[in-house]
Amino acid sequence: xxxIMPPDSVGLVQPQxxxxxxxxxxxxxxxxxxxxxxxxxxxxxxxDASNAVLxxxxxxxxxxxxxxxxxxxxxxxxxxxxxxPGKPIDTNDFFxxxxxxxxxxxxxxxxxxxxxxxxxVYGPDFPVVTVRDWVHSQARLADRLGIRQWASVVxxxxxxxxxxxxxxxxxxxxxxxxxxxSTPRLSAQNIAFNEVARRAIxxxxxxxxxxxxxHNTLPRNGLRLARMVGHITYLSDASMGEKFGRELRxxxxxxxxxxxxxxxxxxxxxxxxxxxxFDANTYxxxxxxxxxxxxxxxFDNSLSKAVSGGNCRFLVISFSTDWRFAPARxxxxxxxxxxxxxxxxxxxxxxxxxxxxxxxxxxRYTNLFTRFMKRVAWEGQHAxx
Amino acid sequence: xxxIMPPDSVGLVQPQxxxxxxxxxxxxxxxxxxxxxxxxxxxxxxxDASNAVLxxxxxxxxxxxxxxxxxxxxxxxxxxxxxxPGKPIDTNDFFxxxxxxxxxxxxxxxxxxxxxxxxxVYGPDFPVVTVRDWVHSQARLADRLGIRQWASVVxxxxxxxxxxxxxxxxxxxxxxxxxxxSTPRLSAQNIAFNEVARRAIxxxxxxxxxxxxxHNTLPRNGLRLARMVGHITYLSDASMGEKFGRELRxxxxxxxxxxxxxxxxxxxxxxxxxxxxFDANTYxxxxxxxxxxxxxxxFDNSLSKAVSGGNCRFLVISFSTDWRFAPARxxxxxxxxxxxxxxxxxxxxxxxxxxxxxxxxxxRYTNLFTRFMKRVAWEGQHAxx
Numbered sequence: 041x042x043x044i045m046p047p048d049s050v051g052l053v054q055p056q057x058x059x060x061x062x063x064x065x066x067x068x069x070x071x072x073x074x075x076x077x078x079x080x081x082x083x084x085x086x087x088d089a090s091n092a093v094l095x096x097x098x099x100x101x102x103x104x105x106x107x108x109x110x111x112x113x114x115x116x117x118x119x120x121x122x123x124x125p126g127k128p129i130d131t132n133d134f135f136x137x138x139x140x141x142x143x144x145x146x147x148x149x150x151x152x153x154x155x156x157x158x159x160x161v162y163g164p165d166f167p168v169v170t171v172r173d174w175v176h177s178q179a180r181l182a183d184r185l186g187i188r189q190w191a192s193v194v195x196x197x198x199x200x201x202x203x204x205x206x207x208x209x210x211x212x213x214x215x216x217x218x219x220x221x222s223t224p225r226l227s228a229q230n231i232a233f234n235e236v237a238r239r240a241i242x243x244x245x246x247x248x249x250x251x252x253x254x255h256n257t258l259p260r261n262g263l264r265l266a267r268m269v270g271h272i273t274y275l276s277d278a279s280m281g282e283k284f285g286r287e288l289r290x291x292x293x294x295x296x297x298x299x300x301x302x303x304x305x306x307x308x309x310x311x312x313x314x315x316x317x318f319d320a321n322t323y324x325x326x327x328x329x330x331x332x333x334x335x336x337x338x339f340d341n342s343l344s345k346a347v348s349g350g351n352c353r354f355l356v357i358s359f360s361t362d363w364r365f366a367p368a369r370x371x372x373x374x375x376x377x378x379x380x381x382x383x384x385x386x387x388x389x390x391x392x393x394x395x396x397x398x399x400x401x402x403x404r405y406t407n408l409f410t411r412f413m414k415r416v417a418w419e420g421q422h423a424x425x
Numbered sequence: 426x427x428x429i430m431p432p433d434s435v436g437l438v439q440p441q442x443x444x445x446x447x448x449x450x451x452x453x454x455x456x457x458x459x460x461x462x463x464x465x466x467x468x469x470x471x472x473d474a475s476n477a478v479l480x481x482x483x484x485x486x487x488x489x490x491x492x493x494x495x496x497x498x499x500x501x502x503x504x505x506x507x508x509x510p511g512k513p514i515d516t517n518d519f520f521x522x523x524x525x526x527x528x529x530x531x532x533x534x535x536x537x538x539x540x541x542x543x544x545x546v547y548g549p550d551f552p553v554v555t556v557r558d559w560v561h562s563q564a565r566l567a568d569r570l571g572i573r574q575w576a577s578v579v580x581x582x583x584x585x586x587x588x589x590x591x592x593x594x595x596x597x598x599x600x601x602x603x604x605x606x607s608t609p610r611l612s613a614q615n616i617a618f619n620e621v622a623r624r625a626i627x628x629x630x631x632x633x634x635x636x637x638x639x640h641n642t643l644p645r646n647g648l649r650l651a652r653m654v655g656h657i658t659y660l661s662d663a664s665m666g667e668k669f670g671r672e673l674r675x676x677x678x679x680x681x682x683x684x685x686x687x688x689x690x691x692x693x694x695x696x697x698x699x700x701x702x703f704d705a706n707t708y709x710x711x712x713x714x715x716x717x718x719x720x721x722x723x724f725d726n727s728l729s730k731a732v733s734g735g736n737c738r739f740l741v742i743s744f745s746t747d748w749r750f751a752p753a754r755x756x757x758x759x760x761x762x763x764x765x766x767x768x769x770x771x772x773x774x775x776x777x778x779x780x781x782x783x784x785x786x787x788x789r790y791t792n793l794f795t796r797f798m799k800r801v802a803w804e805g806q807h808a809x810x
């Protein structure tokens with residue numbers, strides 16, 4: 041909670057809910073008859089609507105990417121370090137749009153919403169969406185906001201997949217894409233970790249086949265386990281070592297099964313906190329969205345064919361200690377882009393924090409990101425003048 | 426199941442149970458009043474008992490390391506690839522002793538045993554043992570077998586920790602130690618994965634505080650999850666990719682939460698199978714044995730002080746894609762040994778299988794291991810003649 045608003049903050053922000061009546065056909069073959077998207081915006085849209093940036097969130101993210109909902113809010117939005125005046129996504133230059141994706145649990149239509157067709161909460165019946173479905177829904181959002189072409193579509197991790205998919209699905213509707221700590225497809229190991237998370241949730245006796253709400257309960261334990269596993273994959277061995285090492289809670293070994301090491305305590309706390317506010321059906325959905333993402337699949341398994349359309353400029357960033365989506369995965373994407381003669385800049389940033397590094401501002405990362413976005417802003421003004 | 430016994434097999438083997446009446450004082454401050462150890466032996470002890478090799482098992486291992494219990498047994502012992510005539514631990518040279526450790530669930534005294542003091546199954550009351558406790562119990566086993574000094578103490582992973590501890594606790598009672606795919610202490614990340622496993626087991630409603638036997642149930646789901654997480658850490662991203670990639674079970678996306686990818690199917694099968702035969706309290710114990718191992722702790726946190734006693738020769742082997750106990754962890758140990766002017770040979774073997782590589786015979790690994798053991802055998806004969 042800020043005592044006074046920091047000068048580089050976008051300040052107090054308010055989410056807004058947009059309702060869409062036109063049915064959305066999904067990859068799974070089902071159709072969402074209507075849906076809501078909750079968004080936040082930061083900065084101002086310019087006269088020719090050429091300065092809009094779309095922020096795409098990762099697995100457990102949401103629309104609240106920057107600023108504060110109130111002066112009492114403990115922490116700002118999840119990517120406040122990168123969005124605001126003077127920050128990489130500079131709100132002096134850009135009109136920033138951040139949404140909660142379909143299937144989410146922060147206000148957009150998802151498993152916790154009521155199905156208009158039968159008046160019942162969707163729960164496990166909410167359709168399995170894909171990155172492509174999200175991008176379609178985001179294109180409609182752009183239409184609604186009067187944005188024909190994004191200056192940039194930006195995201196880390198699963199968010200980066202959406203930026204990539206934008207360049208494939210709507211190559212003319214973005215001037216640039218920023219793909220951070222991401223991958224063109226999950227590996228078997230990535231899917232395996234997701235499966236452990238899914239199994240932990242679905243085997244929790246409180247899950248009730250996803251109908252926990254009707255049983256007035258929550259599969260808290262499963263969610264906690266899922267988050268604990270996930271959390272380990274977001275950090276690096278080195279950063280966990282740096283932060284916790286083998287530090288004990290009580291200085292001597294207790295020779296029991298209680299919490300002994302600080303890292304256990306931290307992990308249990310993270311899991312516990314997460315399980316109190318995140319929806320289990322949404323978590324399951326999000327892991328499947330990750331698993332299914334594989335744009336090369338639609339192009340004879342050729343990633344370079346997949347990325348060959350359009351003219352948008354790419355910035356791809358990876359982090360040296362990210363073992364969830366390691367630099368090699370970004371390089372695979374970059375190689376395909378080079379093969380397809382796309383305009384791509386790539387950097388592997390040296391940072392100790394593993395996958396989470398995309399959320400942590402470090403000079404090389406933010407400077408690189410800033411310079412790229414400045415160029416995008418300059419080219420937007422230049423083209424418009 | 427072999428149709429005919431392979432010529433390089435130790436053949437049909439039989440476990441034997443040794444009972445120890447002398448109480449064993451444990452690191453946790455408690456005492457085991459008496460206990461059983463189940464062992465197997467392969468090869469023959471020579472006249473001066475100078476050719477004995479002790480095999481120490483890893484987390485879910487046991488005494489059945491080589492050969493077959495019957496011609497109907499589907500698979501030989503867990504390290505059959507390395508133990509037998511002409512194999513690295515050549516039974517023409519050595520008398521090999523393999524045991525199930527205290528706390529295990531394969532015949533040695535552990536949580537499934539009856540506490541002689543109250544006639545009740547130990548369950549969660551079985552004391553938390555340590556690598557040091559195990560080594561003490563193994564020293565008594567050596568006494569019982571008339572072995573004053575091991576030609577070698579050998580182990581992979583947690584087994585390697587026991588070999589290392591032998592060189593510290595009983596420096597005069599071994600001529601060599603082979604420490605494979607191991608580490609001188611767990612990292613925060615290692616402990617974190619163990620904690621997820623423990624939490625999965627202990628939060629299973631069928632766990633009943635470890636008294637599941639009395640409730641005629643088993644915490645199968647928790648064990649399954651624990652094993653799934655563990656299994657991912659035993660393999661490398663590359664080997665999982667090689668084996669499963671993104672292969673689907675049914676060729677097309679099902680857009681559901683059922684088993685979709687082959688890797689999910691494999692992982693669920695592994696977890697399921699494990700949960701049917703492994704004891705949950707033992708699993709909890711074994712993870713704590715791993716967590717607590719930290720021999721430097723007894724020597725002002727100096728690993729080189731810890732390894733400075735005695736004259737045994739060391740062979741340390743790591744595997745390039747092992748991310749559970751990465752080569753850097755073995756190098757830390759080797760550096761401490763060099764610092765302490767110990768006789769140590771070290772190799773990082775290039776192998777794609779992650780941590781499990783220690784169980785898989787590859788030419789460079791087995792040749793290296795064989796040459797070292799041949800030298801140990803030769804020196805034993807030389808010293809004896």
